[in-house]
Amino acid sequence: MTGSTDKGSSRRRFLGNVAGALGGAMVTEAQIAVAATAPRQEPGRGLVAGRVEPFFGTHQAGIATPMQSHLYFAVFDIVTDQRGAVEALLRRWTEASAWLTAGRPLENEASADQIPLDSAEAEGLEPARLTLTFGFGPGLFVKDGVDRFGLAAQRPAALVDMPKFNGDQLIVERTGGDLCVQACADHPQVAMHAARHLARIGAGVVQLRWVQAGFSADNPHKKGETARNLMGFKDGTVNPDPRDAAGMAQHVWVGEDGGWMKGVAYLVARPIRIAIERWDRMKLGFQEQVVGRHKASGAPLGGVHEFEPARLDAIDADGNYIIPENSHIRLAAAETNGGARIFRRAYSYDNGLAHIAERWPPWRQGLLMDAGLMFLAWQRDPRSGFIPVFENMAKFDMMNQFVTHVGSGLFACPPGAQPGGFIGDTLFARLILPN
Amino acid sequence: MTGSTDKGSSRRRFLGNVAGALGGAMVTEAQIAVAATAPRQEPGRGLVAGRVEPFFGTHQAGIATPMQSHLYFAVFDIVTDQRGAVEALLRRWTEASAWLTAGRPLENEASADQIPLDSAEAEGLEPARLTLTFGFGPGLFVKDGVDRFGLAAQRPAALVDMPKFNGDQLIVERTGGDLCVQACADHPQVAMHAARHLARIGAGVVQLRWVQAGFSADNPHKKGETARNLMGFKDGTVNPDPRDAAGMAQHVWVGEDGGWMKGVAYLVARPIRIAIERWDRMKLGFQEQVVGRHKASGAPLGGVHEFEPARLDAIDADGNYIIPENSHIRLAAAETNGGARIFRRAYSYDNGLAHIAERWPPWRQGLLMDAGLMFLAWQRDPRSGFIPVFENMAKFDMMNQFVTHVGSGLFACPPGAQPGGFIGDTLFARLILPN
Numbered sequence: 001m002t003g004s005t006d007k008g009s010s011r012r013r014f015l016g017n018v019a020g021a022l023g024g025a026m027v028t029e030a031q032i033a034v035a036a037t038a039p040r041q042e043p044g045r046g047l048v049a050g051r052v053e054p055f056f057g058t059h060q061a062g063i064a065t066p067m068q069s070h071l072y073f074a075v076f077d078i079v080t081d082q083r084g085a086v087e088a089l090l091r092r093w094t095e096a097s098a099w100l101t102a103g104r105p106l107e108n109e110a111s112a113d114q115i116p117l118d119s120a121e122a123e124g125l126e127p128a129r130l131t132l133t134f135g136f137g138p139g140l141f142v143k144d145g146v147d148r149f150g151l152a153a154q155r156p157a158a159l160v161d162m163p164k165f166n167g168d169q170l171i172v173e174r175t176g177g178d179l180c181v182q183a184c185a186d187h188p189q190v191a192m193h194a195a196r197h198l199a200r201i202g203a204g205v206v207q208l209r210w211v212q213a214g215f216s217a218d219n220p221h222k223k224g225e226t227a228r229n230l231m232g233f234k235d236g237t238v239n240p241d242p243r244d245a246a247g248m249a250q251h252v253w254v255g256e257d258g259g260w261m262k263g264v265a266y267l268v269a270r271p272i273r274i275a276i277e278r279w280d281r282m283k284l285g286f287q288e289q290v291v292g293r294h295k296a297s298g299a300p301l302g303g304v305h306e307f308e309p310a311r312l313d314a315i316d317a318d319g320n321y322i323i324p325e326n327s328h329i330r331l332a333a334a335e336t337n338g339g340a341r342i343f344r345r346a347y348s349y350d351n352g353l354a355h356i357a358e359r360w361p362p363w364r365q366g367l368l369m370d371a372g373l374m375f376l377a378w379q380r381d382p383r384s385g386f387i388p389v390f391e392n393m394a395k396f397d398m399m400n401q402f403v404t405h406v407g408s409g410l411f412a413c414p415p416g417a418q419p420g421g422f423i424g425d426t427l428f429a430r431l432i433l434p435n
Numbered sequence: 436m437t438g439s440t441d442k443g444s445s446r447r448r449f450l451g452n453v454a455g456a457l458g459g460a461m462v463t464e465a466q467i468a469v470a471a472t473a474p475r476q477e478p479g480r481g482l483v484a485g486r487v488e489p490f491f492g493t494h495q496a497g498i499a500t501p502m503q504s505h506l507y508f509a510v511f512d513i514v515t516d517q518r519g520a521v522e523a524l525l526r527r528w529t530e531a532s533a534w535l536t537a538g539r540p541l542e543n544e545a546s547a548d549q550i551p552l553d554s555a556e557a558e559g560l561e562p563a564r565l566t567l568t569f570g571f572g573p574g575l576f577v578k579d580g581v582d583r584f585g586l587a588a589q590r591p592a593a594l595v596d597m598p599k600f601n602g603d604q605l606i607v608e609r610t611g612g613d614l615c616v617q618a619c620a621d622h623p624q625v626a627m628h629a630a631r632h633l634a635r636i637g638a639g640v641v642q643l644r645w646v647q648a649g650f651s652a653d654n655p656h657k658k659g660e661t662a663r664n665l666m667g668f669k670d671g672t673v674n675p676d677p678r679d680a681a682g683m684a685q686h687v688w689v690g691e692d693g694g695w696m697k698g699v700a701y702l703v704a705r706p707i708r709i710a711i712e713r714w715d716r717m718k719l720g721f722q723e724q725v726v727g728r729h730k731a732s733g734a735p736l737g738g739v740h741e742f743e744p745a746r747l748d749a750i751d752a753d754g755n756y757i758i759p760e761n762s763h764i765r766l767a768a769a770e771t772n773g774g775a776r777i778f779r780r781a782y783s784y785d786n787g788l789a790h791i792a793e794r795w796p797p798w799r800q801g802l803l804m805d806a807g808l809m810f811l812a813w814q815r816d817p818r819s820g821f822i823p824v825f826e827n828m829a830k831f832d833m834m835n836q837f838v839t840h841v842g843s844g845l846f847a848c849p850p851g852a853q854p855g856g857f858i859g860d861t862l863f864a865r866l867i868l869p870n
Contacts, residue, residue: 072785112720119715120667120730121783125654173788188623188650189663192785196804200715208802211787215623219560228624232555280554280635285547295555348556350507350627352646352786353608367643369631 051186052127055101057416059253060423062133063265063345063378064242067227068184071214071347072191073269073374074199075177075409076206078140083149086140087428089205093134093181093198094422100194103127119200122193128185130194134423135267135411139178154427156261158254158381159412162268166394167359167404174271174407177209182267182376188213210407212271214347214374226298226306229373230274230348231402233291234298237306238333240343251341254380260426263415265378268342268386271349271407274372275358279402290398292327300329312336326398332389342377342385349374360401372403382410486621487562490536492851494688495858497566498700498780498813499677502662503619506649506782507626508704508809509634510612510844511641513575518584521575522863524640528569528616528633529857535629538562554635557628563620567629569858570702570846574613589862591696593689593816594847601829602794602839609645609706609842617702617811623648645842647706649782649809661733661741664808665709665783666837668726669733672741673768675778686776689815695861698850700813703777703821706784706842708807710793714837725833727762735764747771761833767824777812777820784809795836807838817845 053061078086099106103126106118141147141155181198185191192213199208217227229235240247249255254264279287284295292310293300300310302322312330314322323330334341354370357363379385394400417423488496513521534541538561541553576582576590616633620626627648634643652662664670675682684690689699714722719730727745728735735745737757747765749757758765769776789805792798814820829835852858 112723113718115716116667116719116722116730118667119665119711121652121663121665123663123667123731124660125652187652187654188785189652189783192806196711196715199804200712208788208804211804213785213787217556217560217624219622225559228556228558230554230556232551232553232558276554276631277635280631281550283548284551287551288547295551296558348624350623350648352648353643369634369643369646371627 051129052102053129053131055098055132055417056419059263059265060131060133060413060416061101062131062182062184063252063343063413064248065129065131065184066242067216067218067345068129068131068186068191069216069218070185070188070191071216071374071376072183072188072195072211073214073376074181074183074195074211075137075209075269076179076181076199076202077209078143078148078178078205079207080205081148083151085205086149087422087424089202090134090424090428091422092201093132094417096197096201097132097194097423098419100197101127101130101132103130106197119193119196122190125187125190128187128190130183130185130190132194132198133182133184133267133413135180135182135413136424136427137176137178137180137409137411139176143178151427154260156258156264156412158261158266158383159410160383160387162382162408162410163387163391165390165405167400168394168408169359169404169406170408171406174210174212175409177409177411179206180267180269180409180411182269188215212349212374212407214349216347229346230276230371231279231287231291233287233293233295234306235346235373236344237293237298238310238329240341242343248343250380251385252343252378252380260429261412261414262426265380265413266382266385267409267411267413268375268377268379268382269407269409269411270375270405272373272375273356273370273404273406275356275402275404276369276371278358278364289324289327290402292323292329301327324398326396328393328397328399331393331397337389337392340384340389342379342389344375344377346376347374348372359404372406378413486564487537488564488566490533490567490852491854494698494700495566495568495848495851496536497568497617497619498687498778498848499683500564500566500619501677502651502653502780503564503566503621503626504651504653505620505623505626506651506809506811507618507623507630507646508649508811509616509618509630509646510572510644510704511614511616511634511637512644513578513583513613513640514642515640516583518586520640521584522857522859524637525569525859525863526857527636528567529852531632531636532567532629532858533854535632536562536565536567538565541632554628554631557625560622560625563622563625565618565620565625565629567633568617568619568702568848570615570617570848571859571862572611572613572615572844572846574611578613586862589695591693591699591847593696593701593818594845595818595822597817597843597845598822598826600825600840602835603829603843604794604839604841605843606841609647610844612644612844612846614641615702615704615844615846617704623650647784647809647842649784651782664781665711665806666714666722666726668722668728668730669741670781670808671779672728672733673745673764675776677778683778685815686820687778687813687815695864696847696849697861700815700848701817701820702844702846702848703810703812703814703817704842704844704846705810705840706807707810708791708805708839708841710791710837710839711804711806713793713799724759724762725837727758727764736762759833761831763828763832763834766828766832772824772827775820775824777814777824779810779812781811782809783807794839807841813848 105123141151183191183194226234252265254261298306302314351370353367356368357365414424540558576586618626618629661669687700689696733741737749786805788802791803792800849859
């Protein structure tokens with residue numbers, strides 16, 4: 001492998017900066033090796049026009065971005081007490097993300113005596129519209145009552161401790177976390193490779209806490225159709241249109257009043273198990289009553305076309321609502337929730353089999369498919385978004401017979417980075433005290 | 436939904452046949468509902484030319500078939516003692532497979548009062564080259580010493596009880612099984628949907644025992660390149676070419692001497708965990724010594740091009756083998772194993788995180804990525820294929836520091852079915868005693 005003098009010097013310069021930021025004592029061999037990542041000099045290598053989602057921008061990519069086919073969602077605990085180490089990691093994650101999303105592998109050293117910078121399993125694959133979207137959990141600001149990094153005063157009021165919802169069966173190992181990254185791509189190995197790389201360069205600073213891979217039923221040959229979830233229903237018909245900037249500003253992005261949070265979006269991340277075997281034994285009419293939509297067409301009950309508005313006030317000859325009172329779409333509807341809307345980007349997941357006890361009669365227990373929906377929903381304030389909407393649904397939604405929230409995380413996803421900046425710089429720039 | 440008289444009568448006729456075969460007492464409501472599956476009458480609906488792999492044939496599809504991008508491997512225990520129920524299930528699985536692989540959803544009943552035949556999450560997706568490949572484990576013939584189904588005399592000698600290999604850390608819940616199906620497709624939801632459906636119509640006859648989903652690093656835009664596994668190396672360079680009929684007959688398919696087994700291929704299925712975090716800390720030169728290949732090019736050590744033959748006898752200036760004695764490719768090579776070759780069709784898997792204790796110093800324990808390779812290898816006789824090859828590798832392969840076999844299954848995959856026949860009919864046709 002040939003390297004120009006420029007490349008060598010820029011790599012050394014970068015390494016020097018990172019080593020300085022980290023402080024000598026805490027720099028491990030692996031961190032140095034990875035920090036030494038430098039851009040490839042061959043212009044355009046690995047780049048395929050049209051399959052790259054830009055990493056830098058006003059907002060982070062991966063929120064308003066059209067959904068990719070695969071997800072790898074990773075949540076980390078911060079295991080250092082050094083704020084400088086966290087900041088340095090965010091800088092490295094930013095730089096790595098810019099290269100990964102461009103489809104350029106992180107450069108491998110030529111020498112057999114060095115640890116490769118890139119694990120290489122995505123070598124030869126294309127950018128696959130990879131996006132990497134970072135979020136800050138409450139633990140970045142305050143953990144167990146301790147202001148670990150001098151950030152407590154910057155904790156957004158909207159980054160609440162999530163209430164306990166009716167029916168929640170949260171597993172500790174799938175709940176919480178200080179930092180998260182949503183990796184999405186049109187190839188599963190591209191998404192996993194990116195998350196693996198980010199975890200690796202975080203060694204000593206963060207530790208993986210929980211992860212969830214997922215996939216969508218998106219038809220690559222019929223883009224634009226609403227994908228079906230593992231209940232067999234179209235899922236996302238009334239999702240806000242991410243191309244509607246005004247709607248996104250109203251529901252998703254924190255506005256001018258947000259201080260460092262301007263441009264933040266709050267992410268609720270919940271793996272929701274679906275009792276597939278049980279659902280499959282339900283009659284079609286009952287399934288449709290539960291959801292409030294026709295299974296084949298996706299139309300709201302009483303309607304014909306998927307995208308026609310749900311007529312929540314329509315009644316049948318007996319005076320009953322055609323879309324039942326406890327149906328999923330009625331309880332989720334903006335009309336039912338004072339106009340509150342959340343923006344979802346959900347993926348189906350499959351975790352194989354697990355010994356599971358069902359929540360509802362006949363309380364079947366056994367080796368069942370451990371599959372469901374990785375629910376990812378963004379909003380400008382969960383206190384007026386997910387929390388009130390789901391509080392109501394958690395109590396009354398007929399679908400609760402078949403779905404169980406088994407994990408939960410709430411994250412403030414900071415604004416997008418600009419070239420030269422880094423993810424979270426609006427937060428860290430507000431800190432004037434050394435740590 | 437409109438139904439012609441022909442459709443109605445053929446569905447009733449099929450239902451009658453199945454109910455008769457099952458015997459009245461053991462037919463559950465769900466079984467009847469699913470058995471009532473009938474072909475759609477609309478010709479070509481859901482069919483997309485070029486993305487269908489034919490289900491019927493001399494050999495089962497999914498073995499010599501060019502690899503699809505996604506796997507869902509499912510293993511079942513038989514929970515009935517009725518041979519007729521097993522045979523009836525194989526008939527129903529055959530019929531369902533023909534429809535599923537053609538990309539036509541199993542027909543849903545129009546009536547809201549009926550349980551849908553199809554869970555519908557693959558509705559609107561394309562055939563995605565779905566293949567469904569069935570295998571018979573030793574337990575179909577003899578279980579715990581009992582000849583459950585009068586099939587003991589038909590157990591092939593090659594369908595051995597697998598020996599314990601050095602280093603095996605087999606988890607009971609990922610080992611063994613009486614029946615298996617390998618679902619492969621170019622869309623994860625198509626593969627999972629098929630396995631879910633087959634499990635569902637097996638209710639009362641079989642119970643899922645273990646499953647493993649997987650994906651390949653196949654680049655959909657550069658077909659024909661060798662995919663990389665999660666160690667970042669090209670995997671499968673010297674795999675026999677499935678288009679080479681003579682080679683497949685020599686290594687994979689049981690020949691004329693096989694009795695009912697003519698056309699059988701024996702499948703070794705093993706989830707192999709890779710210690711990813713540990714591997715990623717190894718120097719490039721060491722990784723290449725372990726594998727015996729260059730990481731970037733895939734060429735054997737000492738070579739330049741991926742597909743050039745490995746020069747196992749080449750030595751360096753010090754008289755040492757250039758491809759080390761304990762390297763993976765030397766120990767796996769046909770030359771090292773008396774010409775024995777196995778035909779692999781392996782997928783990477785990702786099961787999230789798990790608390791794992793590593794096998795080798797420094798015996799790291801912790802929450803690590805639970806990922807690896809779902810090893811699927813076919814051969815005409817495991818006694819001259821996988822078993823002797825792996826016995827040697829299990830003892831000496833340097834890669835064992837990084838890979839652990841955590842599950843295992845051995846299955847006789849019967850010949851392909853012909854229209855009107857069913858998977859396993861050459862076995863069941865040899866039985867003359869009623870059960």
